[in-house]
Amino acid sequence: MSLFSWLRPSRPGLDEHQQARLQQLPAAPAVLGETTLRDQRWVVLDLETSGLNLNRDQVLSIGAVVIEDGAVDFSQQFERTLQRAQTKLSPSVLIHGLGPSAIAAGCDPAEALLDFMAFVGDSPLLAFHAPFDQHMLGRALKDSLGYRLAHPFLDVADLAPLLCPQAHIREAGLDDWIAHFNLQVGERHHASADALATAELMLILFSRARQQGLDSPAALQQRLNQWKRRKQAPSF
Template identity: 65%
Template structure:
């Protein structure tokens, strides 16, 4: 069953094998009330050619898996996407992906299919998840004609909601890792950022359980209320 397919206008040109892989992708699992320790979650980080969500492209995908309440180091994903027309920009100084690495990367259709198969039906965690969600959604639509329907949880929202005493409502990943004393050996590298985000998420899930939020469904409900309160405080 291909619950993700979304063909609009002229569909991308795919091989028969690629179409079959698209059709075999599972539909995302609905959020449930099962304990957080029983969930498989994919922690995602993207490196992109810039921050313009309408024009810039995904250059690198990094992901790790949280399963049964721990980071499963046997389940990791890392891939650089081939972009023949990629030009050197200021973003190279941040993520360090050289144009030669991008030119030698994996074909976008192959890379995205590999990632979607790795993702399976699992929900996604990311820091500033809205950006990653938008960029992945656009890449999937343009490259494969797929619609991204997986649930995304933003660790940048979970952290201040669960730890208001930190006074880091607008804190970035560096601020939160420093707050919890996590060791960060590399930044602005997709796999490394995904790993530290996963470590942060496990700490937050422990805080969530202590606050009687021991399921993704409950977390989603609490986040909806938290966002509403944040908007009201901004007026």
């Protein structure tokens, strides 16, 4: 049992087995440290949602892959569609293809989220446009489990222009970076496929980071924070 599990209150609506699983989740995930980028286990996440409203829309599916030992570990993959009986779908269903029948056949949200957080463990998370995924996942965990998401998140959409300034595509989307590096991506706009595409991009970015003397998660985060502060500083 987690050292801090007694601090986490029981969540009404969860059965005894789910409560026990909840208590096993890390209450205080590790901060980004000084291990090498290669030795760190990373979880690359992508969500499909009912829309883009941070406070009203819901997570419909979760896709994730693991980067470990300098490569995508295809033995560690995650995919779940969440059952959302009362969700009103936006036009985004035309992009991700999750219609009412797929959502009705999905997993219980609490079970899916427990499965995902057990898959994550205490690993840091990577996502393209991470603030959106971080907010939506955090809200889903709070609503379904009463769990506070405290895992480190790094935004691949910021890391790419930081580490590849010569590309001159700072406001680019994932498709732009895929095209820039000529990555062969068979499928897009599906949570697990987008997570894999993001992971393949991140492997290139890790290589660029090491070439620039950034070979630990802590060093990468520090450089990213400095870069973001410079971007936000007023120019005179």
